[in-house]
Amino acid sequence: MFAVSNVKINKPILIIGQGLSGTILAHQVLQSGLDVEIWDSPETHFTSSWAAGGIFNPVTGRKLEATWLADELFAFLFPFYEGLEKTLGQRFFYPMPLFRPFANEEMKAWLLARKDQIDHGFLRWADEGVWVSKSGWVDVASLLSASRQNFEARNIYFQKTFVANDLPGLLEKYDRIIFCEGFHGQQNPFWKELGFLPAKGQLLKIKSKQPSEDYILNKNGFLLPLGNHEFKVGATYRWDEFSPETIPEAQVELQQKLGYFQVTEFEEIDNLVGVRPATQDRRPFVGMHPSLQVGIFNGFGSKGVSLMPYFADAFVGEWLGKKMVHSEASIRRFSHLFSV
Ligand SMILES: Cc1cc2nc3c(=O)[nH]c(=O)nc-3n(C[C@H](O)[C@H](O)[C@H](O)COP(=O)(O)OP(=O)(O)OC[C@H]3O[C@@H](n4cnc5c(N)ncnc54)[C@H](O)[C@@H]3O)c2cc1C
Structure with missing residues (x-):
């Protein structure tokens, strides 16, 4: 059984990977007053974050539905990135309206006939389509570069690739090791049973x-x-x-x-x-291993920008016994895959 960890954390947290997930989690750990170190493979390592469009958008699909947990995620996202811009002294957060033209006259008629059922507060209807509020984009490359400089200045960033043989010594030095390896996570022996779908x-x-x-x-x-x-x-x-x-x-x-x-x-x-780093059930992988001090923060697919701040807060909150990660994102949903 997975349990909420409620112990006092005295040793540093080790984060493996400085893509968007490792970066956001590291900032959240620092904000919570805990110590952290970050290892990242050389820049030649193939990633998702350095190619990302960086868009955040609370509306999805042809039926203009609000995305999963949109109210919670988007209320959290704005203060998070605005605060991080101040911490790093760098602009990378660009709220901007998003316009979705109707696909054709038939779709327009179909949507307008259901306008009352569809309306969820993120939409403003116009003749040619809908305007989506609370959308915009994050310049992910600038955020990652500014964060790396910040971590280097604090002497907590190391260009190193984790291999499984490293583990026994590391578990003595660090309170826990959190893997933020993007799609490379499917090769990690701890997580290879999880349903990645890159x-x-x-x-x-x-x-x-x-x-x-x-x-x-x-x-x-x-x-x-x-x-x-x-x-x-x-x-x-x-x-x-x-x-x-x-x-x-x-x-x-x-x-x-x-x-x-x-x-x-x-x-x-x-x-x-x-x-x-997408997943078969289209939900992230967040949580601690049931019997080892290793955890995962991964599986954010094509929505890392909007999902990660909220779930980094919940994950660190869970370590401190203050919160629980949402059951659909927590790896507790795969407890049958871990032999304890
Ligand atoms: C073309 C494209 C467009 C996209 N557009 C958007 C968008 O508009 N909006 C949005 O929200 N998302 C978008 N995404 C998705 C977004 O990029 C991801 O959600 C997010 O960047 C994933 O970040 P990550 O840190 O999990 O993975 P990655 O970015 O892959 O980072 C993983 C990091 O871990 C390191 N690493 C891996 N293994 C090890 C190891 N063993 N030891 C040390 N380091 C290791 C890697 O070197 C890398 O730095 C897009 C993705 C693509 C490809």
């Missing part, structure tokens, strides 16, 4: 004077204004190959998306590629 994604960075820079456009993908007439266009999904290279089919798909957005004149300036 999804490779590709994204295009362009320069164009055609689209508006005032809002994110979301129609079969997204067009995200970065400023200075630069945009991110995304994103693709693949489940059959996970090489760190871009592939031509994905490139074609992204160019087609530009067609939907009626962008015909543009200059390609970059291609980004990563693997999302």
Whole structure:
């Protein structure tokens, strides 16, 4: 059985991985007054965070439903990133309206006929589509770089790759080891039984004077204004190959998306590629192993930006005996997989 840990924590926490998950968890640990060290593999390690669009958006699907736990997550997200910008002295949080055009006249009629049932406070209806509030984007690369500098200045960041043989000595030195390894987590012997379902994604960075820079456009993908007439266009999904290279089919798909957005004149300036740490039941993996002082903070799929702050707070709260991680995110749901 999993139990809420209510012991006093005297030794540092070791976090493995400085992608978005390890970074956000490390900041939360520091905010809670605990000591932390972070190990991260060299930059050549293939990640998700360095390719991310960084969008947060509380509305999902053709039926414009609010996302899972949207009220809780989005109330938490704004003060979290605003506070972190102050701590790091760096801007990376950009609230921005998001526009979802109706797919076609038929869909428009279908949605308008159900407007009263659909309405959930994140939507403002217009003739051509809906405006989504509480949306925007995080410049994940800037957040990660500024955090790394901050951790290095505190002497708590180390460029090191964890291997399982390291474990016995580490468990003496650290109170607990939390794995934030992104899709590499599926190779970790502690977590390989969990249902990872990684999804490779590709994204295009362009320069164009055609689209508006005032809002994110979301129609079969997204067009995200970065400023200075630069945009991110995304994103693709693949489940059959996970090489760190871009592939031509994905490139074609992204160019087609530009067609939907009626962008015909543009200059390609970059291609980004990563693997999302998605899961079979589309819920994160958060929690401690039932019998060892090792834990996992992973499985945030394509919604890391909006999910991680809330769940980092809940996870650290659980260690301190103050909170419980939501049952749908906690790895308590897999207790049958762990032999104790
Ligand atoms: C194309 C694309 C677009 C996306 N767009 C969005 C978006 O708009 N909004 C959104 O919320 N999300 C988006 N995502 C998803 C987002 O990137 C992820 O949710 C998030 O970044 C996952 O972060 P992570 O830290 O779990 O994993 P990763 O970013 O993969 O980081 C894992 C880290 O752990 C390190 N590591 C792994 N194993 C070890 C080890 N043994 N020892 C030491 N270090 C190790 C790696 O080097 C890496 O630094 C997108 C993803 C892709 C690919």
